[in-house]
Amino acid sequence: MSFYLCVDCGGSKTSAVVCDASGKILGRALGGPSNFAYMSVASFTDAVRIAVSNAVKTCVSPPSIEPVTLPPSTPLFAAAWFGISGVDSPQAVSNASHALSALLGIPLGPRLLVANDTHLLAAPLRLHADISHAITAIAGTGSCVVSFRQQSSGHLEELARVGGWGWILGDEGGGFDVGRETIRQMMLDVGRDSLGMTPSPPSKLKENVLARFGITGVDHAAEVLPVVHLPEPSLTADTIPHVQSYLLVAREKRLSQLAPLVFEAAFGPDADPFALKVLRHCAGSLADQISLLSRPVGDDPALAPRAVDAKDAVLCFGGSLVGVDKYRDLVLDELRKRGHVFRYVEFVEDAAAVGAAGLASLGEPKDV
The missing domain is CATH 3.30.420.40 (ATPase, nucleotide binding domain)
Incomplete structure (x- = not known):
């Protein structure tokens, strides 16, 4: 349960980053488009599955060639944060959350954060303790x-x-x-x-x-x-x-x-x-x-x-x-x-990486 996952789901690509509890990036991968508003839930889930599976495969050196099965048979992620383009309403958040919970084997709750992709850009806030x-x-x-x-x-x-x-x-x-x-x-x-x-x-x-x-x-x-x-x-x-x-x-x-x-x-x-x-x-x-x-x-x-x-x-x-x-x-x-x-100005070039580090900085949340 030492992995933290952050996924930036956009209209042109899906970027998945896996880091450890210190925020060090262990693996990452890109997938196809995953704008939730323009795709079926099944197509969205498939895009995320490919990106996350490939990101996890790169977490070992040399990268594993074995496919990663999702949902995993044993808990894989301490927490996951998804910033998803096209998720602009409470109902869309709920629909995406249920699909991702089933895909990753993470219960609905504090370990699974799902929001619009603009939320990932705010990740640097978690790295400034004075604001x-x-x-x-x-x-x-x-x-x-x-x-x-x-x-x-x-x-x-x-x-x-x-x-x-x-x-x-x-x-x-x-x-x-x-x-x-x-x-x-x-x-x-x-x-x-x-x-x-x-x-x-x-x-x-x-x-x-x-x-x-x-x-x-x-x-x-x-x-x-x-x-x-x-x-x-x-x-x-x-x-x-x-x-x-x-x-x-x-x-x-x-x-x-x-x-x-x-x-x-x-x-x-x-x-x-x-x-x-x-x-x-x-x-x-x-x-x-x-x-x-x-x-x-x-x-x-x-x-x-x-x-x-x-x-x-x-x-x-x-x-x-x-x-x-x-x-x-x-x-x-x-x-x-x-x-x-x-007070601070940041340019977030890699939203998934910054998001993963910000998520890890919170520590492992507890299921409720």
Whole structure:
């Protein structure tokens, strides 16, 4: 009963990490997608079974080639923590918990923690003994911000949540937002030029965006609008050869896939001021959401009793965009302007590993 298991279940992969009581990683493995909202319970369980079995097999040196049977014949894990994308309601938590309890042979209760994947990002809170609050900010293709309080038992209580509404309604500060804001700022410049104002300075980002969509000449920037709004063609053999590749992806991805161009232009050799302006705007939008869950300095706690005081909390970032140091610095700079300076700031690159260490730090819970 010396193993602790943490599994990060996402829409593209399943990451399983096994550690010992000291938090040392003993084994790990990746599996296929395991978003609970998009799969049957059976398919979800199969994805988890493969990832966990392979992680356990790597716990010996050399790795065992023998298959690991789940549920195990003897107790294998002292505790397990699952962060599952698509688990957004009490009923979903219950359904996933029952499936995982049967799979791992762990009774429902304190040894089996099941929650949304944002909870794993708050794992660093368990590693800071002098604070009890955290805010997690995910910014990858989409975005979501959640606040937590650590209970005396060590378990995390979700306090409040903002964002995670998808590309139509939000995703501020994420990849889609970056692409959308790029086009918006380009079109605002077109509007300014139509007024006879001083022409906008040249921008390498604008050139690259237009070239991506097959548009030649900055004077034709408005031609980007039909490209953005055109529905995807039917993906049939007779249409694929006759359309541009960017039209074969979902419309929202035509924008989110612009994010790498923006980051390269802003933080690369060109240091494009236009690209940096776009990223500052998006960083500010994400900072606004973090600020919504934070208590302004000097505010009466009674006004928002579940708000987090930044100076006594850790801000945990996760996701590909905030994994870029310079973009994360923009977000922190925007937070400072709003009066929020966190005691600790962490970027959680490996949520399953940090989660496993945090779980082991609690010690072995007792079944009830």
